[in-house]
Amino acid sequence: MKPIANELTWKIGGEAGFGIMSTGEMFAKTCIRAGLYVIDYPEYPSLIRGGHNTDQVTVSAKPLWSHRRPVNILVALNRETIDRHVNELTPNGVIVYDSTDISFTGFNPMDVDRRDVHIISLPLEDLARAAGGQKLMRNTVALGATFGLLRLDLNLPRAVVSDTFSAKGEAIVKLNLGVLQAGYDAITARQADLFPWDIVLQKSAPARMLVTGNDALAIGALQAGCQFYAAYPMTPASSLLHFLAEHGPAEGLVVRHSEDEIAAINQTIGAAYTGVRAMCGTAGGGFSLMTEAVGLAGMTEVGLVIIEAQRGGPSTGLPTWTEQGDLRQVLHASQGDFLKIVMAPTTPTECVTMIQQAFNLADRYQTPVIVMTDKYLAEMHAAVDLPIPKIPIDRGLIASASELKKETAFRRYRIDSTDGVSPRTLPGTADGLFLANSDEHDEFGFSNEDADIRLGQMDRRERKRQTLAASLPTPELIGPGKADLTIVTWGSSYGPVREAVQQLADQRIATCNILPITFINPLPPGLGERLRACTQTIMVEANQSGQLAGWIKEQTGHDFDHHIRRYDGRPFDPDELVTELQAIMH
Amino acid sequence: MATKHTIRDFETHQTPTWCPGCGDFGIWTALKGAVVELGLAPHDLVVVFGIGCAGNQANFVRAYGFHGLHGRALPVAEGIALANHGLTTIVVGGDGDGYGEGLAHFIHTMRANPNITYLVHDNQLYGLTKGQASPTSMQGFHTSSTPFGNPDEPLNPLSLAIATDCGFVARGFAGDVPHLQQLIVQGIKHRGFSFIDILQPCVTFNHLNTYSWFYERIVKLDTLQHDPHNRLQAWQQATSGPDQLPIGVFYQADKPTLEDRFEQLHNGPLVEQHSSRDLSDLLTHYT
Ligand SMILES: Cc1ncc(C[n+]2csc(CCOP(=O)(O)OP(=O)(O)O)c2C)c(N)n1
Ligand code: SF4
Numbered sequence: 001m002k003p004i005a006n007e008l009t010w011k012i013g014g015e016a017g018f019g020i021m022s023t024g025e026m027f028a029k030t031c032i033r034a035g036l037y038v039i040d041y042p043e044y045p046s047l048i049r050g051g052h053n054t055d056q057v058t059v060s061a062k063p064l065w066s067h068r069r070p071v072n073i074l075v076a077l078n079r080e081t082i083d084r085h086v087n088e089l090t091p092n093g094v095i096v097y098d099s100t101d102i103s104f105t106g107f108n109p110m111d112v113d114r115r116d117v118h119i120i121s122l123p124l125e126d127l128a129r130a131a132g133g134q135k136l137m138r139n140t141v142a143l144g145a146t147f148g149l150l151r152l153d154l155n156l157p158r159a160v161v162s163d164t165f166s167a168k169g170e171a172i173v174k175l176n177l178g179v180l181q182a183g184y185d186a187i188t189a190r191q192a193d194l195f196p197w198d199i200v201l202q203k204s205a206p207a208r209m210l211v212t213g214n215d216a217l218a219i220g221a222l223q224a225g226c227q228f229y230a231a232y233p234m235t236p237a238s239s240l241l242h243f244l245a246e247h248g249p250a251e252g253l254v255v256r257h258s259e260d261e262i263a264a265i266n267q268t269i270g271a272a273y274t275g276v277r278a279m280c281g282t283a284g285g286g287f288s289l290m291t292e293a294v295g296l297a298g299m300t301e302v303g304l305v306i307i308e309a310q311r312g313g314p315s316t317g318l319p320t321w322t323e324q325g326d327l328r329q330v331l332h333a334s335q336g337d338f339l340k341i342v343m344a345p346t347t348p349t350e351c352v353t354m355i356q357q358a359f360n361l362a363d364r365y366q367t368p369v370i371v372m373t374d375k376y377l378a379e380m381h382a383a384v385d386l387p388i389p390k391i392p393i394d395r396g397l398i399a400s401a402s403e404l405k406k407e408t409a410f411r412r413y414r415i416d417s418t419d420g421v422s423p424r425t426l427p428g429t430a431d432g433l434f435l436a437n438s439d440e441h442d443e444f445g446f447s448n449e450d451a452d453i454r455l456g457q458m459d460r461r462e463r464k465r466q467t468l469a470a471s472l473p474t475p476e477l478i479g480p481g482k483a484d485l486t487i488v489t490w491g492s493s494y495g496p497v498r499e500a501v502q503q504l505a506d507q508r509i510a511t512c513n514i515l516p517i518t519f520i521n522p523l524p525p526g527l528g529e530r531l532r533a534c535t536q537t538i539m540v541e542a543n544q545s546g547q548l549a550g551w552i553k554e555q556t557g558h559d560f561d562h563h564i565r566r567y568d569g570r571p572f573d574p575d576e577l578v579t580e581l582q583a584i585m586h
Numbered sequence: 587m588a589t590k591h592t593i594r595d596f597e598t599h600q601t602p603t604w605c606p607g608c609g610d611f612g613i614w615t616a617l618k619g620a621v622v623e624l625g626l627a628p629h630d631l632v633v634v635f636g637i638g639c640a641g642n643q644a645n646f647v648r649a650y651g652f653h654g655l656h657g658r659a660l661p662v663a664e665g666i667a668l669a670n671h672g673l674t675t676i677v678v679g680g681d682g683d684g685y686g687e688g689l690a691h692f693i694h695t696m697r698a699n700p701n702i703t704y705l706v707h708d709n710q711l712y713g714l715t716k717g718q719a720s721p722t723s724m725q726g727f728h729t730s731s732t733p734f735g736n737p738d739e740p741l742n743p744l745s746l747a748i749a750t751d752c753g754f755v756a757r758g759f760a761g762d763v764p765h766l767q768q769l770i771v772q773g774i775k776h777r778g779f780s781f782i783d784i785l786q787p788c789v790t791f792n793h794l795n796t797y798s799w800f801y802e803r804i805v806k807l808d809t810l811q812h813d814p815h816n817r818l819q820a821w822q823q824a825t826s827g828p829d830q831l832p833i834g835v836f837y838q839a840d841k842p843t844l845e846d847r848f849e850q851l852h853n854g855p856l857v858e859q860h861s862s863r864d865l866s867d868l869l870t871h872y873t
Contacts, residue, residue, distance in 0.1 A: 032873070209872035219869065225861035228669060247868055252850045252859055254668050259694035263661040266654065270634070270665025273652060274673075275857045278665070296655050386869060393862070426857065427632050427650035427666070427673055435644055435651035438637070446600055446645050447653075 006061040014077030023139035024055030035205025041067035046319040066495030079103035100125035131182040144183025213377035214240040216348040220355035228271035228278035230264040236375040237309040261286035275426035281307030295334030300436035303362030310374040321569030322375035325543040342521035346494035356391040363396035377492035397423035404431040411443040415456035420463030469522035479513030486534035499574035528556030538562040609760030609786035620770035636679030640707035657687025685721040709788035717791030744824035754780035807834030
C-alpha cells in the first residue's frame with residue numbers, strides 16, 4: 001500500500017467536446033463502487049465546441065462536503081490544461097499529458113515551472129488506435145492510466161466502463177475495455193511507485209449512488225409522486241428536464257418542454273389545480289418570466305413546486321457559473337403580499353428529502369414553494385446513500401363527499417379558517433364547484449372588491465404563513481454548541497464552509513459552528529435569539545450585496561459581525577475560506 | 587343516464603356586468619346552450635378564462651372555473667387537459683388576451699393539439715381597459731391608444747390558424763346565437779384543439795364594427811359550397827374579407843391529440859393514476 005489511501009483529487013481538462021464530463025463520471029462512479037465518497041465539480045464555458053472544460057473529482061473515505069482545490073492527478077488532453085492548472089497540483093502530484101495532441105508540438109516538460117511534480121508523457125491517441133480505437137477514446141486511455149497510477153485493480157473500472165457503454169452495443173464496450181487496459185498498461189511500476197496516492201476498496205461500505213443535485217431533485221420529486229413537469233431549457237436547470245424527460249414516462253410522469261417559461265408555469269398551475277402533483281424548473285432568467293404566475297398560484301391557492309437553479313446574473317450573465325444572487329428576486333417575486341415558501345437544500349442528499357417536503361408543503365399550504373439551488377449544487381456529482389429516505393406523502397386538505405353534501409354551495413376559500421388553510425376540491429368532484437380566481441374573490445371564488453372581503457381573504461392567506469412559521473423546527477447548529485465563531489450560510493455554500501470548518505478544527509486553529517438556513521421564507525422561529533446568543537456571527541454567501549444577510553436583518557433585527565461574499569462565478573474554496581476565516585478571527 | 591342538466595344549472599347567482607347590448611351576452615348564451623345540448627354536467631366541465639370583459643364571464647358560468655392571467659389561459663388549460671383528460675376543457679378569452687399578450691401560446695397550443703375548445707371574443711379592441719386598439723383592430727381605427735388612427739395592419743387569426751394546421755378552425759358571430767351554439771357543439775365534439783373566433787360587437791367602444799356593420803358583411807359558409815376538409819379553400823375563405831365575412835367551419839382535420847401522444851395517459855387520466863413509486867430499479871442506473 002502507498003502512504004496516502006483514499007484521499008485525493010483527480011482533474012481532467014481539455015476542449016469542450018473531448019468527453020471530459022463523461023470521463024469524470026466514470027472515474028467518480030468507480031470510486032463510489034469502491035465504497036468511497038466523491039464530489040465532482042465540472043467547469044465549462046457556455047460553448048458547445050472549443051473553450052476550456054474541466055472536471056475535478058475529489059475522493060475520500062470520509063463524508064465529503066465539497067470539492068477540494070489541490071489536485072493530485074491532472075490529466076491534460078491539451079496544453080492549455082497544464083498552463084491553467086499546473087499551480088493547483090500538490091507536491092508529488094502527477095501530470096499525465098497526451099503527447100499526440102497537436103497542442104503539445106514542441107512542448108518540453110522541463111519548461112513546466114514545477115520541479116516538485118511528475119510529468120508523464122503518454123501518446124493517448126496512438127495508444128487508443130493501437131488498441132483498435134480512435135481519437136475520441138483518448139479519455140478512456142487516460143482513465144486506464146489513472147487507475148494504473150492509483151494501482152487499483154481494473155475489475156471495478158471495467159465494470160463501470162461496460163455499464164456506461166452497454167447501450168451502444170457489445171462491440172463498443174469491448175473496444176473501450178481494450179483502450180482502458182492499454183492506458184493501464186502504459187503506466188510503469190516506477191511511475192506508479194513515485195505517486196504516493198492510491199485507492200483501496202472499502203469492503204463494508206453501504207450502497208451509494210452518484211447523482212447531481214438536479215438528479216437528486218428529480219429522484220425526490222418522483223418519490224414524492226410528482227406527475228407533471230414543465231420547463232423551458234436553461235442552464236443550470238436543463239439537466240433536471242433531461243432526467244425527467246428520459247425517466248418520467250416509465251414512472252407515469254408527463255413532461256412538457258413548453259414554448260417558454262410563462263407557459264411552463266401556467267401549465268404546471270393547471271395540472272396542479274386539477275389535482276396532480278406538479279413542478280416546473282428554470283434558472284434566474286426564466287424565473288423572471290414566471291413571476292406573474294407565481295402570484296397567480298398564490299392568489300388561486302394552487303400548490304406547486306418551482307425549482308430556481310441560480311447562475312451568475314444579471315441578465316444572461318454567467319450562464320455556466322455559480323452564484324446565489326437570485327434570492328431577492330425569488331423572495332419578492334410577483335406583486336402584492338402572499339405566502340411564497342422558499343427553501344434551499346445544501347447537498348444532493350438534502351435535495352432528495354427537501355423536494356419531498358416541498359411537495360407536502362405545497363399541498364398543505366396551497367401556495368407556491370420555490371426550491372433554490374445553483375450551478376454548483378445542480379451540476380456537481382456526489383455520493384448519496386441508498387436507500388433514499390421516503391417522506392410520507394401529505395396531500396393536504398381535500399373536502400370529503402360528506403362535507404360537500406352539507407353545504408348548498410362549496411366555499412373553497414373560507415374566511416373562518418383558523419389556520420388559514422381552506423379545503424379544496426378537485427375538478428370533476430360532484431358538489432365541489434368553485435372558481436379559482438386571479439381577481440380578489442369571495443369564499444366561492446367570485447370576483448369581489450368589498451373592503452371587508454378583501455381584508456378577510458388577505459388576512460386568512462396571511463394566517464397560512466403564521467401557521468407554517470410556527471410549525472418549522474428551530475434552527476440547529478452544526479458542530480459544538482459554544483464556538484468562537486458561528487457561520488451562517490445557505491445552499492451549496494454550506495459544503496465548502498463545512499470543509500473549511502473541519503480543517504480549522506483538525507488543525508486546532510479555531511472552533512466554529514455552522515447554521516445553514518434551509519428554510520428562507522418563512523425563516524425558522526427563534527432564529528434571531530439563536531444568533532444573538534452567539535459569540536460572533538458571519539454570513540458566507542455567493543452574491544455581491546449580502547442578500548440573505550439583509551433578509552435576516554430585516555426579519556430578525558440581527559446584524560452579522562462579518563461577511564464573506566463571492567460573486568466571480570466560482571464556488572467557495574475551502575482552503576481560501578480557512579485563510580479568510582482565520583484573518584477575521586485575529 | 588344521469589339527470590339532464592338545464593341552462594340554469596350552468597348559471598351562477600352573479601349578475602353579468604357587461605354593458606347592455608354587449609356581444610358577450612350572445613356568446614355566453616350560446617356556450618350554455620352548447621353544453622346543455624351535449625348533456626354535460628357542470629362538474630365535468632372546466633372553463634379557463636383570460637382577463638378582460640370576455641374573461642369576466644368566469645363569474646357567470648357555473649362549472650369548475652379558472653380565471654387566470656391576461657393572455658395565459660391556454661397553457662393553464664393545456665395543463666388541465668394533460669392532468670385530467672376525462673374533463674371537458676373550454677377556454678374563453680378576448681382578442682387582446684389571445685392575439686396580443688398570449689399570441690405565442692395560441693400558436694404553440696395549436697401545434698400541441700390538446701383536446702380543448704378555444705373561444706375568442708373578438709371585439710377588435712380592448713374592452714375592459716376602455717377601448718384601446720387590439721391586434722384585430724382595423725388599420726386607421728381611432729381609439730384612445732391610437733388617437734391618430736391605428737398604424738398596424740390587423741392580424742387574421744383564421745389564416746394564422748389554417749397556416750398552423752389547426753385541426754378545427756371556425757368563426758362565429760355573437761349576433762347569431764343558434765349558429766354559434768352549433769359551432770361550439772362541433773368544436774367540443776372535435777378531438778383536439780378547436781378554435782372559434784367570434785365576431786363580437788362592443789357597443790361601448792367600437793362604433794365602427796357594429797351589429798349593422800357585421801350584418802352587412804356576414805355570409806354563412808354553408809351557403810358557399812365550402813368544403814371544410816379542403817385547406818386551400820379554407821385559406822381562400824379566411825382571407826376573403828373585408829367586405830365579406832364568412833362564418834362557419836373553415837377547416838377541419840382529424841389528427842392525434844396531445845393526450846394521445848403520451849402513452850402514460852392511455853390507461854386513464856393522470857389524476858386517477860397511482861403515483862406511489864418504487865424507484866429501486868431506476869436508482870441502480872446511478873450506482
Ligand atoms: C399583464 C397584464 N397586462 C395588462 C393588463 C390589463 N388588461 C386587462 S384586460 C386587458 C385587455 C382586454 O382586452 P381583450 O383581451 O380584447 O378583452 P375584452 O376586454 O375586449 O373582452 C388589459 C390590457 C393585465 N390585466 N395584465
Ligand atoms: S366594454 Fe364593450 S366588450 Fe366590454 S362589456 Fe362593454 S360592450 Fe362589452
